[in-house]
Amino acid sequence: MRKNGKNPENIALNVTNLACERGGFEIFADVSFTAMPGEVILLRGPNGVGKSTCLATLYGALPKSAGEISFENIDSEREPREYLHIVGYVPGVKTTLTVKENLMFWAQLYGGTENVLPAIEAAGLDAIQDSEASILSAGQTRRLGLARLLVANRPIWILDEPTSALDKQGDQWVGQLIADHCAEGGIVIAATHLEIPHLAPEAVKTVMIGHRAMDHAS
Numbered sequence: 001m002r003k004n005g006k007n008p009e010n011i012a013l014n015v016t017n018l019a020c021e022r023g024g025f026e027i028f029a030d031v032s033f034t035a036m037p038g039e040v041i042l043l044r045g046p047n048g049v050g051k052s053t054c055l056a057t058l059y060g061a062l063p064k065s066a067g068e069i070s071f072e073n074i075d076s077e078r079e080p081r082e083y084l085h086i087v088g089y090v091p092g093v094k095t096t097l098t099v100k101e102n103l104m105f106w107a108q109l110y111g112g113t114e115n116v117l118p119a120i121e122a123a124g125l126d127a128i129q130d131s132e133a134s135i136l137s138a139g140q141t142r143r144l145g146l147a148r149l150l151v152a153n154r155p156i157w158i159l160d161e162p163t164s165a166l167d168k169q170g171d172q173w174v175g176q177l178i179a180d181h182c183a184e185g186g187i188v189i190a191a192t193h194l195e196i197p198h199l200a201p202e203a204v205k206t207v208m209i210g211h212r213a214m215d216h217a218s
């Protein structure tokens with residue numbers, strides 16, 4: 001039987017005919033999927049079709065223009081967002097803080113600092129933990145953004161191009177991180193053009209986003 005340490009409440013997500021408009025244009029529409037404990041949802045589609053917009057809509061950072069997002073088994077007193085981690089394409093790193101201070105900041109926000117040093121180590125950032133984030137390379141910045149996933153346990157991860165800018169070892173690290181999260185009942189929703197290593201094929205659902213966003217670009 002699968003362990004469910006990452007999602008003890010067996011939280012699941014249902015998305016039905018989701019759509020989002022920006023600036024009066026429909027960016028994407030008709031996105032539907034269910035995400036059950038242990039599943040990876042890969043949002044796929046060409047540049048500009050609305051994958052990042054869809055992730056932001058799922059997180060609640062952008063309003064939906066149609067459709068439904070519903071969570072199963074969450075505490076109705078709590079905001080759905082409290083069950084989510086989002087790491088965007090720009091990973092939200094504070095450039096005036098050091099690597100460690102960034103993780104401390106997120107850890108305090110999420111309610112506990114005991115996982116900060118293990119997260120730094122797991123992300124391979126030990127040697128530069130006291131460096132200001134402004135001097136980090138693109139790959140180091142992505143590692144720092146992703147290390148946020150490790151400072152507090154949240155069952156659903158929303159990730160935009162999680163392996164972009166990473167070297168081979170980083171690519172393997174992130175793939176394993178996602179695979180381990182899902183093996184313990186967590187859910188990952190990721191937009192990516194790349195193949196993510198280590199994912200169990202039976203755990204992966206691919207959701208294609210259509211071409212509507214390109215229609216208004218021409």
Ligand SMILES: Nc1ncnc2c1ncn2[C@@H]1O[C@H](COP(=O)(O)OP(=O)(O)OP(=O)(O)O)[C@@H](O)[C@H]1O
Pocket residue numbers: 022023025027045046047048049050051052053054191213214217
């Ligand atoms: N503020 C905005 N107002 C109107 N349209 C916007 C706004 N921000 C982004 N868009 C448009 O939304 C569309 C979808 O962008 P989005 O970043 O979600 O695509 P994507 O599928 O993630 O692309 P990529 O694969 O290149 O990362 C694009 O055509 C973009 O121009």
